[in-house]
Amino acid sequence: MPKMPIDVMAVLQEATDVEAARSVPLCVSVLLDDTAPDDLTAFVRSSFASASPQARVSVNYFEDAHIAFDARSDMAVIAAGFTPEIGEIVSRLHGEGIPVMVVTTLPECVNGAAEAAGHPIDAADVIAPNPEIDGVVTLHEPLVVTKEGAISGREVDPEDPFSLEPLPMCAAYHEQLRTKMGEWVVAAFREKRLAFAQAFDFVRKPLSMESVRSTAFQNAGIGLVIFIPGADFPIMTLNQTKMVIQIAAAYGQPLSADRVKELAAVVGGGLACRTVARQVAGLVPAVGWVVKAGVGYAGTWAMGMAAAEYFEHGGNMAGVGAVVDEARAAASRAADETAAGRAAKGFVASLGLQAKNAATGRVRAAVAQAPGVAAGAMRAVANAAASAAQAAATGAARAGAAADAVEASAHDSE
Numbered sequence: 001m002p003k004m005p006i007d008v009m010a011v012l013q014e015a016t017d018v019e020a021a022r023s024v025p026l027c028v029s030v031l032l033d034d035t036a037p038d039d040l041t042a043f044v045r046s047s048f049a050s051a052s053p054q055a056r057v058s059v060n061y062f063e064d065a066h067i068a069f070d071a072r073s074d075m076a077v078i079a080a081g082f083t084p085e086i087g088e089i090v091s092r093l094h095g096e097g098i099p100v101m102v103v104t105t106l107p108e109c110v111n112g113a114a115e116a117a118g119h120p121i122d123a124a125d126v127i128a129p130n131p132e133i134d135g136v137v138t139l140h141e142p143l144v145v146t147k148e149g150a151i152s153g154r155e156v157d158p159e160d161p162f163s164l165e166p167l168p169m170c171a172a173y174h175e176q177l178r179t180k181m182g183e184w185v186v187a188a189f190r191e192k193r194l195a196f197a198q199a200f201d202f203v204r205k206p207l208s209m210e211s212v213r214s215t216a217f218q219n220a221g222i223g224l225v226i227f228i229p230g231a232d233f234p235i236m237t238l239n240q241t242k243m244v245i246q247i248a249a250a251y252g253q254p255l256s257a258d259r260v261k262e263l264a265a266v267v268g269g270g271l272a273c274r275t276v277a278r279q280v281a282g283l284v285p286a287v288g289w290v291v292k293a294g295v296g297y298a299g300t301w302a303m304g305m306a307a308a309e310y311f312e313h314g315g316n317m318a319g320v321g322a323v324v325d326e327a328r329a330a331a332s333r334a335a336d337e338t339a340a341g342r343a344a345k346g347f348v349a350s351l352g353l354q355a356k357n358a359a360t361g362r363v364r365a366a367v368a369q370a371p372g373v374a375a376g377a378m379r380a381v382a383n384a385a386a387s388a389a390q391a392a393a394t395g396a397a398r399a400g401a402a403a404d405a406v407e408a409s410a411h412d413s414e
Contacts, residue, residue, distance in 0.1 A: 011264045012257060014242045018249040022194040023054060029069040029076040029098070030059045031089070036081030039169035040105050044079040047181065047202055055199035065089060073098050074192060075185075080104040081166075087114025090121050099188050103127045103177065105167040127180045129173035131164060182206030197250040205312060208247045212304030215243040220297035240300055241267045244307045244324055251311035259317040266321030267303075302327045 030048050032041050048057055060068040065085040069076060076093050080086045080102050093100045102121055104110045107128035114121045167173060182203045185196050197203040219236045241264050249255060306327030307320055315323065 008261060008264050010238055011241050011245070012260060015245055015255040015257075015260045018194065018245055019255055021191075022198040022249050024192055024195040025054045025056070026052075026192065026195050026199055027056045027070055027073045028058070029073040030057060031067055031069065031076060031078045032059065032061045033079055033081040033083045033086070034061055034063040035083050036079045037105055037166045037169070040081070040103070040166070041079050043169055043174065043177065044077060044103050047178070048077060048200060050199040052199035054195060062089070065092075067092075069093065069098075071096060075099045075101065075188070077101045077103060080110045081106065082109060082113075084113040084117060086110055087117050087119030087121050090114070090125070091119045100125055101127055101181065101184050103181065105129060105169065105173070106165040109165055125184075127177060127184060129167045129176050131167060178202040179206060186210050194246075194249055198252055204250045204252075205308060207250045208304070208308040208311075211243050211246045211250070212301060212308065215239050215304060216297045216300040219300045236300070237267055240303055240324075243300065243304050244320060247304065247307045247311060248317055248320065253311065253317045255317070263317070263321050266325050302330065 028048060030044065032044065045059065048059075050057055056070070058068075058070050058073075062068075063083060065088050067089055076098050078086065078089065078100060081104070086102065090100045090102060102110065102125055104126065105128065107126055111121060111123075111126065179202075183206045185200075185203045186193050186206050189196060193203065193207055197207045219239055244263060244267065245255065245260065303324040306323050310320055310323045
């Protein structure tokens with residue numbers, strides 16, 4: 001039997017580390033402003049209701065600067081209304097070393113009161129719906145038109161943002177807040193974010209998306225800086241397997257040794273991305289290393305997104321291997337058969353040579369200085385590759401869409 005191109009022990013160790021990370025105990029203080037709208041209060045309470053045994057959640061109401069909270073809290077969340085002391089409360093909690101998320105449907109009011117009181121709140125810590133999409137403010141409240149033509153409903157002044165508040169907790173805003181809250185937790189807690197995902201389901205998808213992005217960028221960098229033919233694929237495959245394990249853990253999936261080995265076998269045995277990378281690299285050999293970076297990025301992204309969507313809709317570890325394998329194969333076919341894929345090759349060919357010369361020069365200079373410096377240079381090149389891959393992917397998608405439109409137009413005219 002041929003040796004599987006993946007380090008199974010490294011995969012099992014990742015599963016063990018992930019299992020330990022999501023079992024870390026958590027403590028959260030939920031502070032509910034007495035003047036906050038009822039729909040906001042209900043949303044925050046339900047979002048932080050957890051059946052997880054490692055999560056300790058305390059809930060307290062307040063009407064002024066006097067609050068009750070657990071000093072051991074990893075974080076505090078405030079459902080903010082009209083109470084003018086919100087900024088003061090945030091400052092006090094920060095003084096205790098507790099990160100604070102302020103969730104509100106009255107962002108202008110809350111921020112204005114905090115600034116007026118001399119305790120401005122960091123914009124990144126205020127989680128609120130955004131009623132403006134592409135410069136257009138969308139109202140999610142019904143307007144009643146009588147048969148006489150009169151319109152009843154909230155009076156809104158376009159020049160006065162306060163007139164929109166409080167924003168109603170419609171389905172669209174509900175999803176906005178869940179996403180923003182999850183992204184805040186992922187950014188604030190690198191060490192404990194898996195435990196937060198285990199305890200609070202709104203963290204799961206944002207954490208999965210972060211894992212997909214970081215792994216795709218990392219694999220793009222690996223395709224750039226490893227020049228030995230074939231040496232990059234086992235590393236990319238290991239990263240992809242670890243990514244799927246992290247996503248599974250975020251969704252609370254059990255990580256038994258048997259399931260993890262099955263996943264490693266499926267991901268490690270897939271040759272689709274590798275085959276396409278070799279084929280495309282043969283078409284533009286001078287920039288084949290850049291092609292590998294692009295395929296590594298696209299294949300990893302497709303696999304990660306498929307796994308996240310699969311678990312988001314109730315999938316389990318038993319079936320995820322087939323899902324990610326099909327996603328990777330589809331991404332590989334798209335790279336060679338679609339207008340977007342053909343456009344991507346053009347972007348690679350035009351951008352690759354200049355990037356290669358700059359990257360190779362940096363690595364060679366670093367190697368001449370010291371191994372440690374070389375490693376740092378390679379990391380820098382990998383980061384640059386990630387940005388380049390993302391830019392190329394965006395450009396390729398636009399070019400592909402244009403090509404598809406031309407093809408469709410030609411077809412319609414026949």
